[in-house]
Each structure stands twice: as structure tokens, then as C-alpha cells.
Amino acid sequence: xxxVRGVSYTFGEDAIVDKCAELDLDMIVRxxxxxxxxxxxxxxxxxxxxxxxxxYADQYDNHGAIxxxxxxxxxxxxxxxxRKRVEPPSKDQEKI
Numbered sequence: 001x002x003x004v005r006g007v008s009y010t011f012g013e014d015a016i017v018d019k020c021a022e023l024d025l026d027m028i029v030r031x032x033x034x035x036x037x038x039x040x041x042x043x044x045x046x047x048x049x050x051x052x053x054x055x056y057a058d059q060y061d062n063h064g065a066i067x068x069x070x071x072x073x074x075x076x077x078x079x080x081x082x083r084k085r086v087e088p089p090s091k092d093q094e095k096i
Contacts, residue, residue, distance in 0.1 A: 016043035027075075029067060038065030038079045048075075054082045061085045 001010050016028060028047045034056050040049045054064035064080035 013043040016047045020046050026073075034060055034062055036062050038063035039067075039077050048077075050077075052080070054080045055084050 002008075003010050020026070020028065025046075027045065029050065030047065031050045031052070033049055033051060035049050035051050038051055038054070041047070042049070048067065050065050050067055051062065052064045052066055054062060056062055061082050061084040063082050063085070066078050066080070068076045068078065070076075
């Protein structure tokens with residue numbers, strides 16, 4: 001379904017799970033959407049949204065995050081804390 005601005009599409013967890021099965025993918029990693037904690041895991045771990053710019057454009061108080069993938073394809077997310085937020089970021093995610 002097209003979103004209200006008409007520049008992208010909105011889809012649910014079922015679409016992610018189905019497309020990963022169809023294409024034999026373990027996960028989809030996407031970026032360029034501000035998420036408050038720097039990353040967001042969706043669709044039973046099949047979709048991860050990353051945003052690497054903490055305090056984006058000095059208009060937000062979001063954390064940033066970077067995804068590291070090792071030679072065995074083990075994923076780890078490291079958070080970059082916001083300078084504006086009082087509470088610290090939650091722990092890094094070890095295994096996705």
C-alpha cells in the first residue's frame with residue numbers, strides 16, 4: 001500500500017517473511033529511516049532497520065547504530081549514543 005506522501009510503500013511482517021522465504025534470504029537490512037534507538041528489529045528478526053546518524057540534523061534525539069557482520073555471518077549491532085538523550089542506549093545486540 002502506498003504511504004500518505006506517495007513516495008514509498010508500507011507492508012507488514014507477512015510480506016517480509018514471505019519474500020525472505022521466496023528468495024532464500026536470512027534477513028533484509030535497510031537504512032535511511034530515523035529510528036529512535038538507532039536500530040529496529042522487525043518481522044521475527046527478518047528485517048533490521050539501521051540509522052547511523054545520532055541526533056540527526058540536530059532535530060532529533062535518536063541514537064545511531066552500525067551493523068557488523070563477521071566472516072561467519074554473525075551479526076552484531078553497536079549503538080552510538082545520542083548526545084541529547086538523558087538515558088543511555090540499551091545494550092548492543094550480540095546475535096541477530
